Each structure stands twice: as structure tokens, then as C-alpha cells.
Amino acid sequence: MVDIVISVAAKVAECLVDPIARQLGYLFNYRRNYVDLTEQIEMLDHARVRLQQSVEEANRQGDEIFPDVQEWLKGDERIIQKKEDFIEDEKKASKSCFYLKSRYQLSKQAKKQAGDIVLKIQQAHNFGDRVSYRPSPPPLPFISSASFKDYEAFQSRESTFNQIMQALRNENMRMIGVWGMGGVGKTTLVKQVAQQAEENKLFHKVVMALNISQTPNIAEIQGKIARMLGLKFEAEEDRAGRLRQRLKREEKILVILDDIWGKLDLRDIGIPDGDDHKGCKVLLTSREQEVLSEDMRTQKKFHLQHLSEDEAWNLFKKTAGDSVEKPELRPIAVDVAKKCDGLPVAIFTIATALRGKSRVNVWENALEELRGAAPTSIRGVTEGVYSCLELSYNHLKGDEVKSLFLLCALLGDGDISMDRLLQFATCLNLFEGIYLWEKAINRLITLVENLKASSLLLDHEGDGDSSSSLLFDHAFVRMHDVVRDAARSIASKDPHRFVVREAVGSQEAVELREWQRTDECRNCTRISLICRNMDELPQGLVCPKLEFFLLNSSNDDAYLKIPDAFFQDTKQLRILDLSKVSLTPSPSSLGFLSNLQTLRLNQCQIQDITVIGELKKLQVLSLAESYIEQLPNEVAQLSDLRMLDLQNCCWLKVIPRNVISSLSQLEYLSMKGSLRIEWEAEGFNRGERINACLSELKHLSGLRTLEVQVSNPSLFPEDDVLFENLNLIRYSILIGYDWQILNDEYKASRRLSLRGVTSLYMVKCFSKLLKRSQELYLCKLNDTKHVVYELDKEGFVELKYLTLEECPTVQYILHSSTSVEWVPPPNTFCMLEELILTWLDNLEAVCHGPIPMGSFGNLRILRLEYCERLKYVFSLPAQYGRESAFPQLQNLYLCGLPELISFYSTRSSGTQESMTFFSQQILLRKVYFKMATFKRIGSVGL
Incomplete structure (x- = not known):
């Protein structure tokens, strides 16, 4: 009994003593709790800085920040504010009569806040590098091409359109189809359906795969769908399984597969069907009804009919011009329009070809050509459509544009690379009397625009390869599938003899060997061969007249191998383009190609290509994205080489010296993206040097386009002769250890990124490039105060995009009252469209002093972040006018500016007066303020 009493007493004492001790502990441990809170807040600030840097990098890449990361940063700002409130309360408590009570309360508060902060820091560590995600690309412009801009005016399509929308609303409908002749407008219709479905919110997501070829490439279809979902496949993973899993995450999703030619197993692609995902609907288009009903077993299918006669005539008249209404022309024009079979693609091309023609005999001749056109065997294309496209081709002015049109048809399905067209057209002597690449670029752009104006080429829609080109603002064009089929048919006839073949599997490999024995093969001059899942090619290609050979291989398991004697009987070959093949070893018969001018070995496995030294006439050599570790010494023997493309050769290490x-x-x-090249340091003159030095570039007096990425700035020569000797028209040069990838969306052909080029002296080595750059990124520059005065006194008149980051000594971007008498020139930054300034600790103002006339007139985006000393964006003389400095400004982003008072100030008698920054005519589309980072901000005069 006594033991029980003692035990109970002890428990009671414990319950009484512990709380008392804890409460007294708050009082006695006040200083320790305060110090602990301060230390935890400092650690929290370090975690915030690290996290914020990751967030800013994600923002620059256009990624979306996870909501929990955003919430963490907001909570961090609240904690920092609590710290300042705590310090203020502590000051008040020390003066209070109730000091002990206040001290107890503050200590208890500090203890609790320190514990909360520990949890907050742990959350930040848990984020790691996962602070953002890549958003899905914006929806494709469903009616983007000029050829189909009048689709909505076609009343005859309204009923079909409404029926399709009704079927999509039916929960029991999983797969529906649209069929009709090639060129009738199926693709345009389903784009309209997709657009309407999104606007009506019938689905959470709509994805499309356009232009599926007769022999579908499953990987390409998966890639197109994945890009629209923001999904990135890893190497060697189950792509179908990953895509199916991703699609099933969308409660309601519409998948559109356009232009299928036969049975397509949706499970192989990764598209859920049946009850696998009831919220997934599939919309298919095809030229043939049987493909939809028998091969794909659609639940419902809709026939897209030709335009009515009135609609066809109205569209024809609108395209050809009102001159067709002239009494002498109208009867002939009506007959010509009827020959188009009511198909928009034919109407546009033929009406465009005859637009502006007012002579009766021209129209009569066109009608006779249409009536006399030979029948076509193109699957799903009528004779009338083919005859219209052939007539449009015949009406092209000049052999150059006709040859380019046929060349486009040879380059596979989907998007057509402008860079590739340039290489082929130049080496085929397509441009008469032009030998310099710069002139060839201009001629190619002109001819492509002519073909677009004739509706024979279309703008790139963005659903294919989106990589940029330094040579062209628009890196890709495309060709309507019906136009492409007609062009290939035209090209197959004399005098062209162009052949496009697709071979799939071992059986067709046998057929390919048999085809080689035919006269068609022996007499053809150009072959485009697409091989899928083939183990081997014929031992030799017997085509004595062949000038152009394109082989695109796509094997699931291994690279296609080229037999050693394959090119022995193709001695006239001028262009050879091999993609995704194995050259381990390279066929010795390459040495027979003494007339070869273009050699493209992209995405290939390359072990030994020393035979390349025998190709003395070679002008273009591309090894882009290939597995190659060392460039052979024999490349030095290619004395006529004009273009060398080593982009994204991720394993390339050695480029031999000289x-x-x-x-x-x-x-x-x-050499863009080839980051492992082991450049030799300058001044290594002991005869032991193996690799090339960057100073070798200065010997290339004819170089006009250069792309290079170098990790170590010290590899550049100490003088500025390297770039002073070069007359570069286009360049993309990235220097520094941590890669700042320049934005490919910018339309800039002269781009310079210097990260870790810390001294002004080193920057001067790039002075010639600085003056001409359109995009400039400077990071960690540490001895420059006044950017314009010290870097380019001419005022960066060509610069469009400027980013300065972590440059601790920069005080002003534009400063007109330096110690040296100097006046900023007119039109300083006159072309600047985007200005980003971040982590500039000593930045006092963007502009200090009078703004030169014509400056900042094109600035659209202004971004200021983490500039601790910035008080005013502009600091101007009192006599300076109050008119707006940035008349085109649309987006304003301000973050981490603790000393910001106002945007605009004038100085009078040593005092500062803040004033309204923008005029009433300014209309900002987006203004982003992170107000918690402003400590002193007053009235923001917008």
C-alpha cells in the first residue's frame, strides 16, 4: 500500500515539476533560444537561396513551379518577417516594466519558431532538384496554314462537324473515324473538332499525331503524342507502357491519329482501348472507308464529302481573283474549277497558279492540260486532283523552283529541314550561278516563299522536330501529303527518274534486291529509301546514274549495317545521306565516290571513317548526333569542305591538331552540344599536343557561321586576334563551366554567352562579337561598373536580348556621367526587346542620367530580381522630361528588391524625388510583383 502511495506521489510530482521546469526554462534559456532561432533562420535563408536559384533557372527554361514549392517560398517570406517582428518586440521588451514576462513570452515564441523552421528546412531538402515540371506545349494552331483558312465558311461541312461533336459527347463511343479523298480537308476538320472540344471542355486533354505514313513509325507516333503531354521518354524504357500510364492519368482525353493507311495496333503505341480507359476516345482519319470499318473497327465513321459546286466556285474565285468574273473568262474558269473535284487542296493550288492571269489563251491552255492529264495510280487521290497539282507544278516559273519542289518530296514524310534543303540544293547545283553559301541561303528562302505562295509548301506547324537553325528564322517547312504524293509521281517520270521506296522487314528486303535488277533502278538518278526493321541491305547498289541516295533506317533493336561493296557501282553519286546506320567498320566502297559533295552520317555508329580522306570534292560533312570519339586526321585533306556539322556528338573527344x-x-x-571535346590550352608548344586549339579558328578567313560551346574560358588565347580576324555573320558561342542554354525561341542569329569570363580584359577578347550580338548573356563578370561605357561605347545598337546575372560590381547598365567625359550615343539599346537583371548586388539604377534619343524604344520585357541596392529603375536629372522611357513595355517582373522606392526619380539639389514612371499610353499585359521582398517600396506610380 505504501509503495502505491509513493508511486502515485512521484507521478503527481513529475506532472507538477516538469511543466514548472519547462516554463522556467523558457525564462532562463532566453538567450540560447534567441540565438538558436537566429541560426535556424540563417540556415533557412541559405535553403531559400538554393531553392530560389533552382526556381529561377526553371523559370528561364519555361517550366512550371510545383505548387508546394511556391507555397514553401511564401511561407519562408512570412518567417523572415516574423524574425524582424521578433527583433522589434525584443527591443520593446527590454524597455518594458514587465521585462521578465515579455522575456518569457519571447523565449517561448523563439523555441516554437525554431522548431517550425527545422521542419521547413527539411522540406526544402526533400525538394532536391524537383522544383518544377515541363508544361505541355501549347495546343497546335488547328487552322494555321493559309491554304485552309476559309474552312469555316464551308456550309456543307457543318452537318458532319456537328455529328462528330455529338459522337464525342456519347459516353459509349470510344473510337470514331473520318474518311474521304486525299485533299478533301480531313486534317483541317479534325483540327477544328479538337479546337472545339477544348473550348467546350469536353476533354481534359486533346493530343494529335498528324501525317502518319503508309508504313507507320510507332516511335514517331509515340513521340508526337508524348510531346503534347509534356512527357519525356528515357532510353531503353517501355515507351508504350509509359505512354499508356500517362494517358490513363487524364480522366477524359481525346487522341487524334491523322491519315492512317492500314491496321494500327493501339496497344503497340500505348493508347488505351476498350475498357482499359473509358475516358479515352480515339478519332481517326483515313483516305479509305475499309481501313476504318474493317482494320480499325470504328464504332462510327463519317464520310467527308467534296465541296458543293457553289462552295468550290466561291473558294476558287476568292483565291484566283475577281478577274475570273469577266465575261470572256468566266465560262473557262468555271470549267477549270470543276476539274478540281471540289477538293480544297486542288482548288488552292490551281487557283493560285492562275491568279492574276487575265489572258483567255492562258486559261484555255490550262484547261486543255487538265483534260489531257494522264491517269494517276496514287492511292486515295483522284485524277482531277493530280492533274491540278501537276498543272500547278508546270506553272512554276523557272527550273530552280521546280527542282526544289521535287527535292522537297524526296525528303520523307512530315517536316522538311531548311538546313538539309540548303546542303542538297547547293551540291546539286540547283541554284544557277551561285557558289557562296550566303547567297545560296537567300536564294533558298526566296524559292521556298514562292512555293508557299503557290500553296505547294506550308508553314511548319510545330508538331515535329523543333530544333533551331542558326541559318534560318524558320527551320522547317512542310508539304501536304497529297501534294507530296503528286510530286513524287511527277518526279518518277522522265527526265527525273526519282524513286521513293519504303522497305519493312526481311520479306521486303528480298523484294528490294529484286527491284535492283529492274531498269527503273538502273536508270534512276535519285533514291530515297526508308528501311524499317531490316537486318541487311543488298550487297551492292547497281545504279550507274545515281546522283542522290538517302537512306533512313529505323530498327527497334540494332543499327542497319552497310555491306562493304554497297557503293561500288554508284560512282556518280554526289549526295549521300545515311541516318541511323552502323559504320563499324565503314564500307571501303565509300572510297569509290570521287564525285561525292555532301556526306551526311547523322545518328550513326561510327568507328573508323579514314576513307573519308579520298573524297576530295566533299563540300558538306555532317556527323550530327553520331557516336564517334575521334575525328579522323584525314578530314584535313578535304580542302574544298564548306560545311562541317558536329552538333550533339556527345562522345566526341578528340579533334586532332591542325x-x-x-x-x-x-x-x-x-559543334553545338558537343561538350566533351578536349580542347588543348594555348601556348602548348612542346610538340606533344594532340588536340586542336581554339586559335586554329582564326585561320578560317571564309568562316561565316560558327556554333561552339567551351567549358573553360582559359582555353581562349590571351589576345583578341581570334575573333577580330573572323568575319562572322552568324554565331552562337557559349563559354563557361555551368551551361546557360540560350533560348532557342529567340529569333537571334548572333548569340554570345559568357559565364565565368570574370574580367573585363577577358571580355575584350570578344569585343567584336559584343558589338554585333543580338542575344547576350553575361554571368559572374566582376570588375565592370558601367556596362555600356566599359563594354560597348557604341551602345549595343543590335542587341535584342540582354541578361546579366551574378555580376557583383555592376552599378549601372547605362551611365552618362562617368568620370571620363563621354556621352552615350543616340539609339543605345534601340533594338532591345528583353532585359533580365538578376543577382546584381550593387546595381543602383538601370539608367543613370539622360536617356539617349531613340533608346529602349523596343523593350517589351523587363525583369529585375535580387538587386539589393536598387532604389530606382531610372535616376535622371531634374530637367529631364517625364515622358515614358519604355513605350513598348508589356511584361514587368520585379522580385527581391528590398530597397526599391519607386521606378523613376529625378535629382535636384542632392535630393531624390520619385515620379510616375509610365505614361498613360502604356498598356502592360503582365505585371508581377513579389511584394514581400520589398521593404521600402512607397507609391508605385504606374
Whole structure:
């Protein structure tokens, strides 16, 4: 009994003593709790800085920040504010009569806040590098091409459109189809359906795969759908399984597969069907009804009919011009329009070809050509459509544009690379009397625009390869599938003899060998061969007249191998393009190609290509994205080489010394993305040097385009002769250890990124490029105060995009009252469209002093972040006018500016007066303020 009493007493004492001790502990441990809170807040600030840097990098890449990360940063700002409130309360408590009570309360508060902060820091560590996600690309412009802009005016399509929308609303409908002749407008219709479905919110997501070829490439279809979902596949993973899992995450999703030619197993692609995901609907288009009903077993299918006669005539008249209403022309024009079979693609092309023609005999001749056109065997294309496209081709002015049109048809399905067209057209002597690449670029752009104006080429829609080109603002064009089929048919006839073949599997490999024995093969001059899942090619290609050979291989398991004697009987070959093949070893018969001018070995496995030294006439060599570790010494023997493309050669380490400097005719050199090249340091003169030095570039007097990425700035020569000797028209040069990838969306052909080029002296090595750059990124520059005065006194008149980051000594971007008498020139930054300034600790103002006339007139985006000393964006003389400095400004982003008072100030008698920054005419589309980071901000005069 006594033991029980003692035990109970002890428990009671414990319950009484512990709380008392804890409460007294708050009082006695006040200083320790305060110090602990301060230390935890400091650690929290370090975690915030690290996290914020990841967030800013994600913002620059256009990624979306996870909501919990955003919430963490907001909570962090609240904690920092609590710290300042705590310090203020502590000051008040020390003066209070109730000091002990206040001290107890503050200590208890500090203890609790320190515990909360520990949890907050742990959350930040848990984020790691996962602070953002890549958003899905914006929806495709469903009616983007000029050829189909009048689709909505076609009343005959309204009923079909409404029926399709009704079927999509039916929960029991999982797969529906649209069929009709090639060129009738199926693709345009389903784009309209997709757009309407999104606007009506019938689905949470709509994805499309356009232009599926007769022999569908499953990987390409998966890639197109994945891009629209923001999904990235890893190497060697189950793509179908991953895509199916991703699609099933969408409660309601519409998948559109356009232009299918036969049975397509949706499970192989990764598209859920049946009861696998009831919220997934599939919309298919095809030229043939049987494909939908028998092969794909659609639940419902809709026939897209030709335009009515009135609609066809109205569209024809609108395209050809009102002159067709003239009494002498109208009867003939009506007959011509009827020959178009009511198909929009034919109407546009033929009406465009005859637009502006007012002579009766021209129209009569066109009608006779249409009536006399030979029948076509193109699957799903009527004779009338083919005859219209052939007539449009015949009406093209000049052999150059006709040859380019046929060349486009040879380059596979989907998007057509402008860079590739340039290489082929130049080496085929397509441009008469033009030998310099710069002139060839201009001629190519002109001819492509002519083909677009004739509705024979279309703008790139963005659903294919989106990589940029330094040579062209628009890197890709495309060709309507019906136009492409007609062009290939035209090209297959004399005098062209162009052949496009697709071979799939071992059986067709046998057929390919048999085809080689035919006269068609022996007499053809150009072959485009697409091989899928083939183990081997014929031992030899017997085509004595062949000038152009394109082989695109796509095997699931291994690279296609080229037999050693394959090119032995193709000695006239001028262009050879091999993609995704194995050259381990390279066929010795390559040495027979003495007339070869273009050699493209992209995405290939390459072990030994020393035979390349025998190709003395070679002008273009591309090894882009290939597995190659060392460039052979024999490349130095290619004395006529104009273009060398080593983009994204991720395994390339060795470029032997004196190879680059030997290529005296080189006009284009790209090493973009080839980050492992082991450049030799300058001044290594002991005869032991193996790799090339960057100084070899200065021997290339004809170089006009250069793309290079170098990790170590010290590899550049100490003088500024390197770039002073070069007359570059286009360049993308990235220097520094941590890669700041320049934005490919910018339309900039002269781009310079210097990260870790810390001194002004080193920057001067790039002074010639600075003056001409359109995009400039400077990071960690540490001895420059006044950017314009010290870097380019001419005022960066060509610069469009400027980013300065972590440059601790920069005080002003534009400063007109330096110690040296100097007046900023007119039109300083006159072309600037985007200005980003971040982590500039000593930045006092963007502009200090009078703004030169014509400056900042094109600035659209202004971004200021983490500039601790910035008080005013502009600090101007009192006599300076109050008119707006940035008349085009649309987006304003301000963050981490603790000393910001106002945007605009004038100085009078040593005092500062804040004033309204923008005029009433300014209309900002987006203003982003992070107000918690402003400590002193007053009235923001917008």
C-alpha cells in the first residue's frame, strides 16, 4: 500500500515539476533560444537561396513551379518577417516594466519558431532538384496554314462537324473515324473538332499525331503524342507502357491519329482501348472507308464529302481573283474549277497558279492540260486532283523552283529541314550561278516563299522536330501529303527518274534486291529509301546514274549495317545521306565516290571513317548526333569542305591538331552540344599536343557561321586576334563551366554567352562579337561598373536580348556621367526587346542620367530580381522630361528588391524625388510583383 502511495506521489510530482521546469526554462534559456532561432533562420535563408536559384533557372527554361514549392517560398517570406517582428518586440521588451514576462513570452515564441523552421528546412531538402515540371506545349494552331483558312465558311461541312461533336459527347463511343479523298480537308476538320472540344471542355486533354505514313513509325507516333503531354521518354524504357500510364492519368482525353493507311495496333503505341480507359476516345482519319470499318473497327465513321459546286466556285474565285468574273473568262474558269473535284487542296493550288492571269489563251491552255492529264495510280487521290497539282507544278516559273519542289518530296514524310534543303540544293547545283553559301541561303528562302505562295509548301506547324537553325528564322517547312504524293509521281517520270521506296522487314528486303535488277533502278538518278526493321541491305547498289541516295533506317533493336561493296557501282553519286546506320567498320566502297559533295552520317555508329580522306570534292560533312570519339586526321585533306556539322556528338573527344586550320574554305562550323571535346590550352608548344586549339579558328578567313560551346574560358588565347580576324555573320558561342542554354525561341542569329569570363580584359577578347550580338548573356563578370561605357561605347545598337546575372560590381547598365567625359550615343539599346537583371548586388539604377534619343524604344520585357541596392529603375536629372522611357513595355517582373522606392526619380539639389514612371499610353499585359521582398517600396506610380 505504501509503495502505491509513493508511486502515485512521484507521478503527481513529475506532472507538477516538469511543466514548472519547462516554463522556467523558457525564462532562463532566453538567450540560447534567441540565438538558436537566429541560426535556424540563417540556415533557412541559405535553403531559400538554393531553392530560389533552382526556381529561377526553371523559370528561364519555361517550366512550371510545383505548387508546394511556391507555397514553401511564401511561407519562408512570412518567417523572415516574423524574425524582424521578433527583433522589434525584443527591443520593446527590454524597455518594458514587465521585462521578465515579455522575456518569457519571447523565449517561448523563439523555441516554437525554431522548431517550425527545422521542419521547413527539411522540406526544402526533400525538394532536391524537383522544383518544377515541363508544361505541355501549347495546343497546335488547328487552322494555321493559309491554304485552309476559309474552312469555316464551308456550309456543307457543318452537318458532319456537328455529328462528330455529338459522337464525342456519347459516353459509349470510344473510337470514331473520318474518311474521304486525299485533299478533301480531313486534317483541317479534325483540327477544328479538337479546337472545339477544348473550348467546350469536353476533354481534359486533346493530343494529335498528324501525317502518319503508309508504313507507320510507332516511335514517331509515340513521340508526337508524348510531346503534347509534356512527357519525356528515357532510353531503353517501355515507351508504350509509359505512354499508356500517362494517358490513363487524364480522366477524359481525346487522341487524334491523322491519315492512317492500314491496321494500327493501339496497344503497340500505348493508347488505351476498350475498357482499359473509358475516358479515352480515339478519332481517326483515313483516305479509305475499309481501313476504318474493317482494320480499325470504328464504332462510327463519317464520310467527308467534296465541296458543293457553289462552295468550290466561291473558294476558287476568292483565291484566283475577281478577274475570273469577266465575261470572256468566266465560262473557262468555271470549267477549270470543276476539274478540281471540289477538293480544297486542288482548288488552292490551281487557283493560285492562275491568279492574276487575265489572258483567255492562258486559261484555255490550262484547261486543255487538265483534260489531257494522264491517269494517276496514287492511292486515295483522284485524277482531277493530280492533274491540278501537276498543272500547278508546270506553272512554276523557272527550273530552280521546280527542282526544289521535287527535292522537297524526296525528303520523307512530315517536316522538311531548311538546313538539309540548303546542303542538297547547293551540291546539286540547283541554284544557277551561285557558289557562296550566303547567297545560296537567300536564294533558298526566296524559292521556298514562292512555293508557299503557290500553296505547294506550308508553314511548319510545330508538331515535329523543333530544333533551331542558326541559318534560318524558320527551320522547317512542310508539304501536304497529297501534294507530296503528286510530286513524287511527277518526279518518277522522265527526265527525273526519282524513286521513293519504303522497305519493312526481311520479306521486303528480298523484294528490294529484286527491284535492283529492274531498269527503273538502273536508270534512276535519285533514291530515297526508308528501311524499317531490316537486318541487311543488298550487297551492292547497281545504279550507274545515281546522283542522290538517302537512306533512313529505323530498327527497334540494332543499327542497319552497310555491306562493304554497297557503293561500288554508284560512282556518280554526289549526295549521300545515311541516318541511323552502323559504320563499324565503314564500307571501303565509300572510297569509290570521287564525285561525292555532301556526306551526311547523322545518328550513326561510327568507328573508323579514314576513307573519308579520298573524297576530295566533299563540300558538306555532317556527323550530327553520331557516336564517334575521334575525328579522323584525314578530314584535313578535304580542302574544298564548306560545311562541317558536329552538333550533339556527345562522345566526341578528340579533334586532332591542325585539322580545323587546314579547312581553309570552311564557311559553316557547328559543334553545338558537343561538350566533351578536349580542347588543348594555348601556348602548348612542346610538340606533344594532340588536340586542336581554339586559335586554329582564326585561320578560317571564309568562316561565316560558327556554333561552339567551351567549358573553360582559359582555353581562349590571351589576345583578341581570334575573333577580330573572323568575319562572322552568324554565331552562337557559349563559354563557361555551368551551361546557360540560350533560348532557342529567340529569333537571334548572333548569340554570345559568357559565364565565368570574370574580367573585363577577358571580355575584350570578344569585343567584336559584343558589338554585333543580338542575344547576350553575361554571368559572374566582376570588375565592370558601367556596362555600356566599359563594354560597348557604341551602345549595343543590335542587341535584342540582354541578361546579366551574378555580376557583383555592376552599378549601372547605362551611365552618362562617368568620370571620363563621354556621352552615350543616340539609339543605345534601340533594338532591345528583353532585359533580365538578376543577382546584381550593387546595381543602383538601370539608367543613370539622360536617356539617349531613340533608346529602349523596343523593350517589351523587363525583369529585375535580387538587386539589393536598387532604389530606382531610372535616376535622371531634374530637367529631364517625364515622358515614358519604355513605350513598348508589356511584361514587368520585379522580385527581391528590398530597397526599391519607386521606378523613376529625378535629382535636384542632392535630393531624390520619385515620379510616375509610365505614361498613360502604356498598356502592360503582365505585371508581377513579389511584394514581400520589398521593404521600402512607397507609391508605385504606374
